[in-house]
Amino acid sequence: MMKSRLYDQRVIALQRQGEFGVYSPGTGQEASIMGSAMAVDPARDWMVPQYRELMATVHHGLPLEVITAQYLGKIGPARIPDGVNVLPTQVSIAAQLPHATGLAWGLRLRGQDSVVIAYIGDGGSSEGDFHEALNLAGVVKAPIVFFLQNNQWAISTSRRVQSATRSFALRAAGYGLEGAEVDGNDVMAVYDVTSEAVARARGGGGPSLIEAVTYRMGFHNTTDNPSRYQDPKEYDEARSRDPIERVQKYLAALGLWDANREAALTDELREENDRALQLARSAAAPRPEDVFANVYQDPPPRLVRQRAELLDGHDA
Numbered sequence: 001m002m003k004s005r006l007y008d009q010r011v012i013a014l015q016r017q018g019e020f021g022v023y024s025p026g027t028g029q030e031a032s033i034m035g036s037a038m039a040v041d042p043a044r045d046w047m048v049p050q051y052r053e054l055m056a057t058v059h060h061g062l063p064l065e066v067i068t069a070q071y072l073g074k075i076g077p078a079r080i081p082d083g084v085n086v087l088p089t090q091v092s093i094a095a096q097l098p099h100a101t102g103l104a105w106g107l108r109l110r111g112q113d114s115v116v117i118a119y120i121g122d123g124g125s126s127e128g129d130f131h132e133a134l135n136l137a138g139v140v141k142a143p144i145v146f147f148l149q150n151n152q153w154a155i156s157t158s159r160r161v162q163s164a165t166r167s168f169a170l171r172a173a174g175y176g177l178e179g180a181e182v183d184g185n186d187v188m189a190v191y192d193v194t195s196e197a198v199a200r201a202r203g204g205g206g207p208s209l210i211e212a213v214t215y216r217m218g219f220h221n222t223t224d225n226p227s228r229y230q231d232p233k234e235y236d237e238a239r240s241r242d243p244i245e246r247v248q249k250y251l252a253a254l255g256l257w258d259a260n261r262e263a264a265l266t267d268e269l270r271e272e273n274d275r276a277l278q279l280a281r282s283a284a285a286p287r288p289e290d291v292f293a294n295v296y297q298d299p300p301p302r303l304v305r306q307r308a309e310l311l312d313g314h315d316a
């Protein structure tokens with residue numbers, strides 16, 4: 001959780017300096033992100049992210065330098081390594097979910113005991129893809145856990161006007177899924193509820209929808225300015241429920257945490273994050289002609305011509 005928070009702080013500064021791409025921090029949602037990631041097994045389960053779960057994908061085996069390369073625009077080094085059971089981040093809202101259901105169903109048809117965890121936001125739950133994916137998952141009993149992070153915002157659209165439902169978890173019933181609402185700022189509760197849903201899916205008991213109720217303690221992404229639409233009182237109130245401070249207080253009460261340990265871990269994690277950043281920085285930059293690569297096995301003649309013109313130095 002601390003590694004996620006520290007990475008957010010580091011790369012937001014780099015984005016402001018022009019080095020990093022548009023970035024959506026997980027700040028405030030670390031219990032939700034890490035509690036859910038810890039409940040799946042990187043060796044056999046698959047993770048299907050939206051875009052705000054970066055450290056969950058790292059926990060699931062995606063090297064931090066690989067995902068960092070993506071934000072530096074290095075498309076080759078950003079390729080997900082073979083053997084890492086993580087799908088690429090998805091910015092087209094909810095478009096990851098039909099794929100996630102298909103992936104889970106396919107794993108089951110192959111006789112594997114793997115489970116898929118797929119992330120979605122409160123805003124994403126209003127998309128058609130969300131409903132289609134949940135419906136099919138229920139019908140075929142796909143081994144999948146839909147993990148909905150309700151961070152109260154979809155950019156500037158408040159949860160209050162996102163849906164008339166009083167709980168997103170209730171939507172599970174309409175598709176024959178198990179539904180659960182959990183305090184998304186309580187890492188242990190998130191871990192427990194997600195573990196239960198994963199065990200049920202693995203045992204053939206079918207899919208679940210978990211709503212983790214949390215709060216986006218920052219901007220939507222680095223292009224956003226929430227002071228234009230967010231009540232500062234609501235933000236302050238959310239800060240008083242910081243999920244990292246909460247677990248630190250709990251550990252301190254058990255005698256397992258203090259200021260020295262925090263300082264030592266902070267240094268260690270900053271170094272880990274910096275190492276990943278250095279590796280991503282030293283990775284090969286894309287060449288202009290790479291824009292034509294990795295889409296078609298046999299590119300259409302128009303693209304072949306444009307690529308040749310580019311290499312010739314002509315304007316396409």
Ligand SMILES: Cc1ncc(C[n+]2csc(CCOP(=O)(O)OP(=O)(O)O)c2C)c(N)n1
Pocket residue numbers: 052091092093094120121122123124125151153154155216220
């Ligand atoms: C299909 C589609 N529509 C609109 C957008 C623009 N958009 C980007 S993020 C976002 C809000 C998503 O909110 P939510 O699902 O709650 O996720 P959060 O960003 O809060 O984690 C929207 C509308 C998009 N990327 N894709």
Ligand SMILES: [Mg+2]
Pocket residue numbers: 121122123149150151152153154155
């Ligand atoms: Mg949201």
